[in-house]
Amino acid sequence: MEPHEPLRRRTIALVGLMGVGKSSVGRRLAMTLGLPFRDADSEVEAAAGRSISEIFSALGEPAFRDGERRVIARLLEGPPHVLATGGxxxxxxxxxxxxxxxxxxxxxxxxxxxxxxxxxxxxxxxLIADKDPLEVLKAQAEIRYPVYAEADVVVETGDAAHHITVAQVIEALNAHLGETAK
Structure with missing residues (x-):
């Protein structure tokens, strides 16, 4: 069996705060695994015909989140891929x-x-327009970390190069799949 075959059987959804590398790491992870890559933010923009900033300013965050939910549900109906979700x-x-x-x-x-x-x-x-990014991220972390902790796998990325993070993700996924197979 090809080494990455078990990782190609289900979609891999990357979650985390803005700036953590979900899109850039996701692209490299997909390439390494031979899977398609989907970016939820790009898919939302394509579906709405406008940028996320425009959606936020014209319709507000609740409308964006509703569209995001529908787009992710549609993407998850498709064949396995690497999915970078919005924060x-x-x-x-x-x-x-x-x-x-x-x-x-x-x-x-x-x-x-x-x-x-x-x-x-x-x-x-x-979400950070005209604000201190660190203060926004601290507030988000306080609210989101307990929910992100429900993810199947957690990978501490630090400030590593993307190829190192990809290797960490693959290692963590293999460990997770090994545990769930028992």
Missing amino acids: GAFMNDETRALIKARAISVWLKADLDILARRVGRKDTRP
């Missing part, structure tokens, strides 16, 4: 239940100072 997606009870039923969830976790430095470089994130 708040796993907070939705229905989305979390769907991910638990149809995917293996991986919480990518990094130090908040590292994340603040990363997200502070971009102005495309509506």
